[in-house]
Amino acid sequence: MNLDWITPAQRLAALPPYVFARLDELKARAREQGLDLIDLGMGNPDGAAPQPVIEAAIAALHNPANHGYPPFEGTASFRRAITTWYRRRYDVDLNPDSEALPLLGSKEGLTHLALAYINPGDLILVPSPSYPPHFRGPLIAGGEIYSLILKPENDWLIDLTAIPDEVAQRAKILYFNYPSNPTTATAPREFFEEIVAFARRYSILLVHDLCYAELAFDGYQPTSLLEIPGGKEVGVEFHTLSKTYNMAGWRVGFVVGNRHIIQGLRTLKTNLDYGIFAALQTAAETALQLPDSHLNEVQQRYIRRRDFLIQGLGELGWEIPKSKATMYLWVPCPPGETSTDFALNILQKTGVVVTPGNAFGIGGEGYVRVSLIADCDRLGEAISRLKQAGIRYQS
Numbered sequence: 352m353n354l355d356w357i358t359p360a361q362r363l364a365a366l367p368p369y370v371f372a373r374l375d376e377l378k379a380r381a382r383e384q385g386l387d388l389i390d391l392g393m394g395n396p397d398g399a400a401p402q403p404v405i406e407a408a409i410a411a412l413h414n415p416a417n418h419g420y421p422p423f424e425g426t427a428s429f430r431r432a433i434t435t436w437y438r439r440r441y442d443v444d445l446n447p448d449s450e451a452l453p454l455l456g457s458k459e460g461l462t463h464l465a466l467a468y469i470n471p472g473d474l475i476l477v478p479s480p481s482y483p484p485h486f487r488g489p490l491i492a493g494g495e496i497y498s499l500i501l502k503p504e505n506d507w508l509i510d511l512t513a514i515p516d517e518v519a520q521r522a523k524i525l526y527f528n529y530p531s532n533p534t535t536a537t538a539p540r541e542f543f544e545e546i547v548a549f550a551r552r553y554s555i556l557l558v559h560d561l562c563y564a565e566l567a568f569d570g571y572q573p574t575s576l577l578e579i580p581g582g583k584e585v586g587v588e589f590h591t592l593s594k595t596y597n598m599a600g601w602r603v604g605f606v607v608g609n610r611h612i613i614q615g616l617r618t619l620k621t622n623l624d625y626g627i628f629a630a631l632q633t634a635a636e637t638a639l640q641l642p643d644s645h646l647n648e649v650q651q652r653y654i655r656r657r658d659f660l661i662q663g664l665g666e667l668g669w670e671i672p673k674s675k676a677t678m679y680l681w682v683p684c685p686p687g688e689t690s691t692d693f694a695l696n697i698l699q700k701t702g703v704v705v706t707p708g709n710a711f712g713i714g715g716e717g718y719v720r721v722s723l724i725a726d727c728d729r730l731g732e733a734i735s736r737l738k739q740a741g742i743r744y745q746s
């Protein structure tokens with residue numbers, strides 16, 4: 352039968368091709384051949400959620416009251432846990448009824464925020480490289496993307512002075528994310544002050560993704576947009592429990608900040624979903640209340656992996672600075688190789704999977720992202736395979 356009449360909406364056609372598709376195909380083929388893949392491609396933490404969180408979830412499952420539809424806007428008690436956590440971490444006061452909204456993972460909220468706020472043709476400022484939902488959400492909504500190309504010589508920070516005045520005048524939303532996936536860059540507090548001033552001057556909504564709020568190392572504490580005077584007047588900030596608490600499959604995140612911006616997202620979501628399973632909201636509260644000793648343990652785990660991999664890559668010619676946060680290394684391709692070629696070459700010769708930087712936008716070309724989602728034994732195996740295959744960095 353001819354299926355030409357089954358045509359998806361134009362909003363899907365607007366999406367750029369999925370760079371992971373070819374990589375996935377090669378991964379599947381390598382697996383069929385019995386190759387032992389070391390997958391450092393995804394941002395998917397290895398291991399289980401903390402034991403107290405699992406126990407809280409089990410106990411909550413035994414309560415029949417948790418089995419019905421949860422309240423649209425999340426349980427009052429999870430929203431209070433969110434604002435209490437904000438107060439403890441950032442010394443920021445938020446109203447749990449109007450300034451905090453639980454999400455089915457932050458990806459859901461980031462994309463739906465785009466649908467709630469972007470009209471076809473609206474101009475949206477998005478860094479390149481960036482986490483794909485930051486540009487894919489606006490594209491689905493029909494927005495026009497203005498890419499802010501990030502550069503190593505500017506420490507991967509957005510150069511606000513490079514944005515033409517007429518572009519800033521037209522722009523409706525600016526997405527940003529520090530500590531950054533994929534570049535691992537962090538932004539000083541002054542940068543946050545500048546971006547708030549910029550947003551106020553041009554009446555632009557700021558969407559900050561702070562999903563690596565707690566995966567920060569060596570004493571570094573990431574900045575919240577909401578600690579900056581005026582930040583809450585112009586923006587919202589997204590968080591997730593996926594990374595710090597190994598809860599990626601649980602689908603729990605939240606957004607905090609400007610009550611009017613949050614209200615639009617809440618209205619849209621009321622028409623789409625019923626929010627997070629109440630038992631999981633109870634467990635998520637437990638996660639946010641864990642003592643800092645839990646955090647230290649997680650941070651030490653990533654520090655060990657980071658240092659181990661930097662050392663191993665160092666023996667192969669790479670000089671990679673120690674990232675102050677996130678769960679990645681951002682690794683330059685050998686000169687002359689594109690990020691797709693380099694990632695495919697590594698996969699074919701060694702069975703190690705890394706993500707080509709261009710999956711995060713054109714600004715990621717020339718780099719690959721390596722996730723610290725395996726223990727040092729496996730990372731050591733990855734390094735020795737690279738050595739054997741003669742993969743090196745020569746400048």
Ligand SMILES: *Cc1c(COP(=O)(O)O)cnc(C)c1O
Nearest residue numbers: 456457458482532562591593604
């Ligand atoms: C991993 C990640 C998220 C988390 O998404 P969830 O949907 O909450 O699992 C959000 N933003 C960035 C930049 C990420 O790297």
